[in-house]
Amino acid sequence: MRAAILTLLAEQPRHGYEIIREIGERSGGFWRPSPGSIYPTLQMLADEGLVVSRDESGKKLFELTDEGRATAEQQTGTPPWEHFTDDVEPVEHDLRKAGATLAAAVVQVMRAGSETQQSRAVDVLNEARRSIYSILGEVEDSEDSPASAESGEAAE
Numbered sequence: 719m720r721a722a723i724l725t726l727l728a729e730q731p732r733h734g735y736e737i738i739r740e741i742g743e744r745s746g747g748f749w750r751p752s753p754g755s756i757y758p759t760l761q762m763l764a765d766e767g768l769v770v771s772r773d774e775s776g777k778k779l780f781e782l783t784d785e786g787r788a789t790a791e792q793q794t795g796t797p798p799w800e801h802f803t804d805d806v807e808p809v810e811h812d813l814r815k816a817g818a819t820l821a822a823a824v825v826q827v828m829r830a831g832s833e834t835q836q837s838r839a840v841d842v843l844n845e846a847r848r849s850i851y852s853i854l855g856e857v858e859d860s861e862d863s864p865a866s867a868e869s870g871e872a873a874e
Contacts, residue, residue: 719751719759722798724782727769728790731781734760745799747818820846 722741726732732740734756742750760780763769768786771778782790827839 719755721793723759723763724790724793725797727780727782728787731779733777733779741799747814749799
């Protein structure tokens with residue numbers, strides 16, 4: 719957590735929730751730190767003299783001190799969030815992203831949709847769930863070719 723925060727603050731000052739969002743985006747959604755892990759780490763960095771905060775429109779804006787900048791520059795290797803995606807297949811990443819964007823759309827329908835729209839969304843989601851489960855029941859050929867599965871070819 720410490721390395722991620724130092725890396726992000728070396729780029730620009732940020733609010734705590736901006737740090738959370740940025741880590742989530744840069745990790746492709748595989749690492750979503752909670753406020754309960756971000757804010758204590760920011761406090762620890764402040765206690766060490768690496769970070770200072772100031773109020774900006776009622777929110778705390780965190781930035782590195784000169785010592786914090788020197789510490790951030792000493793960090794080597796890949797950014798911490800990349801460790802979460804090293805072993806992830808691109809298709810798995812795409813599937814996770816598609817699921818997350820679907821969930822965001824559902825939240826929007828829950829918040830802003832009429833009762834009729836919400837009812838239609840329930841029908842769409844139930845059909846999508848059935849369709850996704852049916853994919854698991856398909857038999858793929860030995861080459862695991864997506865084209866073969868889509869065209870309905872089955873292994874003999």
